Amino acid sequence: xxxxxxxxxxxxxxxxxxxxxxxxxxxxxxxxxxxxxxxxxxxxxxxxxxxxxxxxxxxxxxxxxxxxxxxxxxxxxxxxxxxxxxxxxxxxxxxxxxxxxxxxxxxxxxxxxxxxxxxxxxxxxxxxxxxxxxxxxxxxxxxxxxxxxxxxxxxxxxxxxxxxxxxxxxxxxxxxxxxxxxxxxxxxxxxxxxxxxxxxxxxxxxxxxxxxxxxxxxxxxxxxxxxxxxxxxxxxxxxxxxxxxxxxxxxxxxxxxxxxxxxxxxxxxxxxxxxxxxxxxxxxxxxxxxxxxxxxxxxxxxxx
Numbered sequence: 001x002x003x004x005x006x007x008x009x010x011x012x013x014x015x016x017x018x019x020x021x022x023x024x025x026x027x028x029x030x031x032x033x034x035x036x037x038x039x040x041x042x043x044x045x046x047x048x049x050x051x052x053x054x055x056x057x058x059x060x061x062x063x064x065x066x067x068x069x070x071x072x073x074x075x076x077x078x079x080x081x082x083x084x085x086x087x088x089x090x091x092x093x094x095x096x097x098x099x100x101x102x103x104x105x106x107x108x109x110x111x112x113x114x115x116x117x118x119x120x121x122x123x124x125x126x127x128x129x130x131x132x133x134x135x136x137x138x139x140x141x142x143x144x145x146x147x148x149x150x151x152x153x154x155x156x157x158x159x160x161x162x163x164x165x166x167x168x169x170x171x172x173x174x175x176x177x178x179x180x181x182x183x184x185x186x187x188x189x190x191x192x193x194x195x196x197x198x199x200x201x202x203x204x205x206x207x208x209x210x211x212x213x214x215x216x217x218x219x220x221x222x223x224x225x226x227x228x229x230x231x232x233x234x235x236x237x238x239x240x241x242x243x244x245x246x247x248x249x250x251x252x253x254x255x256x257x258x259x260x261x262x263x264x265x266x267x268x269x270x271x272x273x274x275x276x277x278x279x280x281x282x283x284x285x286x287x288x289x290x291x292x293x294x295x296x297x298x299x300x301x302x303x304x
Contacts, residue, residue, distance in 0.1 A: 008038060008087075008095040009208050015201045016091060020194040021068045026091055032112040040113060041091035045071065046080035052147070052302060053119045056083040057110075059128020059153070061180045061212035063090025065198050066286045070125070073293035077302045079123075084113055086129070088211015090202050101214035103156075103227035107133050114141065123147035123300070127286060128257070129215050132156050136230050138244075139237035148246045149296045151285045152257040154265055155235050156220030158228040164256040169216040176213055177206045188287045238269045246272040247296040251281030251288070258283075273299070 016026075030039040043056075043064050054074045056067045064083035074081045085092040086106055095101070110133055122145045126134035131153025138145035160166075172178065181200035185191050191199075203209050220228045246269055250262045259277075266272045276295050281288040297303045 007097060008093045010039065010093050011091065011202050011204060011208060015204060018194075019065065019198045019201070020192075022065055022198070024071070028091075029113070029116060032109060032116060034112060035087070035109055038087055038095070039093045040084060040087060040109065042082055042084035042113070043067075043071070044080070044082050046075050047078070048080065051078055051080045052121045052123060052300075053080045053082060054123045054125050054149075055114075055119065055134075056081065056125040057127075057130030057134040058083070058085070058089065059130045059132075060215040061089070061183065062128075062199060062284065063202055065090070066127075066284060067125070067289070070286060070289040070293040073290060073297060077297045079302060080119075082117060082119065084110075085202075086110075086133075086211065088214070094202075094208045094211060096207060096210055098210045098214050101211055101218070103133075103218050103220070103225075103230070107136060107227070107230070110134070110137060111140065114144070120144050121146050123149055123296075125149045127151040127153050128283070129153075132219065132231075135238070136227075136234040139234055139241070142237075142241070146244045147300055148242075148244060148269070149249070149292075150246070150265065150269070151249045151292070152251050152254050152262065152283055154257060154261050155268075156225070156227055156231040157235060158220050158223035158225065158231070161219060161221050162256060165216075165219070165221070168256065169219070172213055172216045176209070178209075178212075180209070180212060184284065187282050188284045189282075190287055235268060240270070242270045245300055247299045248272055248275040249278060249281075249285060249292040249295070250275050251278050251283060251285030253279075253281060254283040254285070256283065 024043045058066045063085045088094045181196040184199040278288045
């Protein structure tokens with residue numbers, strides 16, 4: 001167990017040895033304004049200038065490894081790919097106190113990261129909490145974001161998320177030591193043992209899991225919760241002000257953020273075309289991600 005500043009833990013690097021289909025060198029930043037001493041990990045592949053950027057944001061309880069089937073397609077198209085791990089996830093540091101994690105703790109870190117990377121011509125690629133957070137970002141940087149690839153997610157605007165989500169939230173609240181890899185395997189039957197182990201890799205013990213425990217509790221399912229105003233402002237942005245290109249893919253087997261939720265989001269996003277439906281895809285639809293990435297690249301006219 002490696003303890004860092006600000007009462008956080010750092011997953012030992014050997015936990016990430018021999019990850020399947022994951023040959024990307026780790027990159028780190030540990031001096032983001034307001035997060036000094038907390039190390040944020042990110043993948044950064046492809047041209048450093050003169051190319052579109054695919055900013056890939058994971059959700060709960062995954063990490064950037066989730067994008068391993070999509071990253072090669074984006075790179076083949078000549079793009080740059082940046083895939084950070086939120087604090088509490090993946091190779092990023094993990095504050096140990098549950099209360100550290102709030103909606104704006106994560107959102108402000110993401111904003112500081114984008115400003116540090118100083119990226120332009122960005123395609124936001126998001127799913128799950130990658131969307132709950134990521135979809136609120138382009139309204140603050142409308143000149144940076146030109147494209148959207150959105151999958152199985154939504155905006156937190158203070159409305160109930162349904163019985164399926166309530167059951168998930170209750171499960172996490174009553175099972176603080178839940179098996180992350182086992183959860184991913186149940187939700188994504190196509191995973192093999194090495195891939196399941198890769199999703200478990202960030203968490204040597206329950207001490208590292210404060211972030212994964214907190215995300216379900218932060219979803220804005222009632223109007224007084226933190227971030228509702230931000231979500232409502234983002235909804236207005238996507239409906240009225242978004243002028244970029246969009247592509248949507250839906251994992252049709254997702255019981256919470258499946259077709260009804262995504263069709264509602266499609267209607268919200270200005271000029272969003274008919275979604276790509278992944279018949280066998282579940283919530284973590286990136287695990288069926290290669291054809292999604294290829295279709296998005298084609299839609300955006302970026303294929304070489």
